[in-house]
Amino acid sequence: MEIGPYLMLASLEGAVTAAVLALTAVGLSLVFGVMRVVNVAHGEFFMLGAVLAWWVTGLIGGHPALGFAMALVLVPVLVAGIAVAADMTILKRIAYDPERTIVATIGILYIIQQVTLMTYGPEARPVTPPFNTRLALPWVEFADGAPRLYWPWGLSTTSYKLGVIAAAGGVLVGVWALMARTRIGLLMRATQLDRDMALAFGIPVERVYALVFGIGAGLAALAAVLIVPIQQAHYLMGGDPLLLSFIVVIIGGLGSLPGTVLAAVLIGLSDGIISVFFSPTLAKILATLLVALVLVFRPQGLFGARPR
Amino acid sequence: MLELDGINVAYGKAQVLRDVSLSVAPGEILCLLGRNGAGKTTTMKAIMGLLPLMSGRVVVNGTAVSDLPAHKVPAVGVGYVPQGRRLFGELTVAQNLEIGLRVRRGGPEVLDGVLALFPRLAERWSQRAQTLSGGEQQMLATARALCLQPSVLLLDEPTEGLQPSMIEAIRQVITVMRDRGVAVLLVEQRVDAVLSVADRVAFIENGRNLETLPAEALRADHAIVERHLGV
Numbered sequence: 001m002e003i004g005p006y007l008m009l010a011s012l013e014g015a016v017t018a019a020v021l022a023l024t025a026v027g028l029s030l031v032f033g034v035m036r037v038v039n040v041a042h043g044e045f046f047m048l049g050a051v052l053a054w055w056v057t058g059l060i061g062g063h064p065a066l067g068f069a070m071a072l073v074l075v076p077v078l079v080a081g082i083a084v085a086a087d088m089t090i091l092k093r094i095a096y097d098p099e100r101t102i103v104a105t106i107g108i109l110y111i112i113q114q115v116t117l118m119t120y121g122p123e124a125r126p127v128t129p130p131f132n133t134r135l136a137l138p139w140v141e142f143a144d145g146a147p148r149l150y151w152p153w154g155l156s157t158t159s160y161k162l163g164v165i166a167a168a169g170g171v172l173v174g175v176w177a178l179m180a181r182t183r184i185g186l187l188m189r190a191t192q193l194d195r196d197m198a199l200a201f202g203i204p205v206e207r208v209y210a211l212v213f214g215i216g217a218g219l220a221a222l223a224a225v226l227i228v229p230i231q232q233a234h235y236l237m238g239g240d241p242l243l244l245s246f247i248v249v250i251i252g253g254l255g256s257l258p259g260t261v262l263a264a265v266l267i268g269l270s271d272g273i274i275s276v277f278f279s280p281t282l283a284k285i286l287a288t289l290l291v292a293l294v295l296v297f298r299p300q301g302l303f304g305a306r307p308r
Numbered sequence: 309m310l311e312l313d314g315i316n317v318a319y320g321k322a323q324v325l326r327d328v329s330l331s332v333a334p335g336e337i338l339c340l341l342g343r344n345g346a347g348k349t350t351t352m353k354a355i356m357g358l359l360p361l362m363s364g365r366v367v368v369n370g371t372a373v374s375d376l377p378a379h380k381v382p383a384v385g386v387g388y389v390p391q392g393r394r395l396f397g398e399l400t401v402a403q404n405l406e407i408g409l410r411v412r413r414g415g416p417e418v419l420d421g422v423l424a425l426f427p428r429l430a431e432r433w434s435q436r437a438q439t440l441s442g443g444e445q446q447m448l449a450t451a452r453a454l455c456l457q458p459s460v461l462l463l464d465e466p467t468e469g470l471q472p473s474m475i476e477a478i479r480q481v482i483t484v485m486r487d488r489g490v491a492v493l494l495v496e497q498r499v500d501a502v503l504s505v506a507d508r509v510a511f512i513e514n515g516r517n518l519e520t521l522p523a524e525a526l527r528a529d530h531a532i533v534e535r536h537l538g539v
């Protein structure tokens with residue numbers, strides 16, 4: 001078989017990674033952008049999303065799609081609620097001081113991880129996808145000078161993977177609309193631009209912070225619910241998404257949402273392609289190298305605005 | 309009515325304001341004069357609740373705003389035009405004004421009233437604030453504060469870096485506000501500009517009150533200004 005079909009397959013796998021990564025990283029970027037704090041526990045909110053998705057789907061019998069739909073709605077809200085509680089009880093107390101917030105969220109990371117280990121246990125558990133039809137993919141070949149579609153053997157994806165990509169795209173559009181088109185988005189952007197002036201114009205900054213922290217965690221949880229039918233839930237699964245989100249957020253420009261999405265697509269796709277043709281390790285090495293280069297030559301990120 | 313009653317304010321351990329007291333009556337312009345670093349901006353931030361008070365009180369129309377969380381202060385009726393304008397730069401003119409209107413749920417009639425004072429802003433409606441000219445930015449900063457229908461207006465060097473015609477426009481708006489019964493606290497470096505609008509002048513130095521005098525006294529005797537500011 002020629003290289004084209006492989007490339008398409010690798011790109012599709014990469015697009016699934018990119019979709020989930022974009023959601024997770026946008027959550028991290030939103031928190032950093034508005035609150036100016038680094039949330040080291042972000043990956044654990046992702047992990048909680050996956051574990052709670054397993055739990056919710058287990059509670060609800062019937063068709064797998066029913067439990068999954070419930071998980072998709074309930075789990076992000078639950079995780080957002082936990083994050084809001086952590087914000088109000090911990091981060092607010094330390095006045096969102098950047099250094100102390102890093103230490104505090106490291107603490108939150110271990111608490112969430114260990115509580116999950118004690119309750120959910122060390123096993124990796126699967127979630128049944130709501131739908132999972134195998135879709136054979138066509139490729140073009142030239143026979144007698146005319147293009148013709150054919151279905152190479154082994155070139156396929158699943159309807160669920162396409163569903164993940166579509167859902168992530170939909171949610172990202174929703175986040176954009178929230179920020180750009182709604183009243184609460186306006187207040188969030190004003191808070192991001194100038195916290196003191198936001199206060200001087202009556203914006204309840206602490207409530208905005210709690211909301212943003214909740215939305216950020218909720219997005220990570222949503223990403224995890226989407227990926228758990230492909231990847232399984234495990235209490236240590238939060239590490240990779242955290243690292244990759246940081247990579248993406250740094251490359252995209254800290255706090256820049258469009259930059260974050262673009263960088264997620266870049267990293268996700270190249271991760272998929274390099275993993276298929278070379279090795280997953282090489283993909284991680286190259287991504288990390290790219291971060292180093294970005295930090296040296298363009299500290300504001302590839303798509304971030306220069307600090308004024 | 310704005311009253312500061314012996315406020316003490318520090319940044320960390322460095323105390324900047326010591327027992328500062330002021331009062332501004334409705335329909336009065338009180339001008340705060342002092343050298344660079346005297347604590348004028350700090351006074352305004354303290355009124356807005358952006359800095360914690362070590363002691364003392366700030367009272368607006370009978371409400372002790374120093375007991376409120378910072379985001380509740382503007383709703384009592386305090387409009388703030390900060391030094392350096394501090395607009396929400398990436399937001400449009402319309403959005404900056406919307407944030408001002410939101411504070412006290414002002415309707416379209418409030419906005420129309422403000423735009424009547426600054427017709428230029430209506431022409432720049434969907435432009436991002438950071439792309440406005442300096443004069444337009446100052447208009448927007450002032451308009452944003454007027455959108456909350458303030459009974460107390462704080463202006464921190466509103467004419468900094470503006471050309472004479474723009475200074476005159478801002479000055480006129482300030483007098484209009486005074487005539488509508490707003491209590492105006494104005495920080496201004498240029499003494500001639502102060503004397504033409506102020507009703508009273510309060511001098512501060514190193515974070516302490518010096519004397520507070522009627523503006524006529526200064527107009528009559530310029531030596532007082534020179535004594536306090538060393539200009």
Ligand SMILES: Nc1ncnc2c1ncn2[C@@H]1O[C@H](COP(=O)(O)OP(=O)(O)OP(=O)(O)O)[C@@H](O)[C@H]1O
Nearest residue numbers: 319322324342343344345346347348349350351391
């Ligand atoms: N964030 C801060 N942290 C520490 N010290 C500060 C801070 N802001 C201001 N100061 C100090 O407080 C003092 C008063 O500053 P303030 O800005 O109130 O002066 P000002 O009277 O407004 O001066 P100017 O006329 O230059 O605007 C100065 O000595 C300044 O260095």
Ligand SMILES: [Mg+2]
Nearest residue numbers: 348349350391
């Ligand atoms: Mg100042």
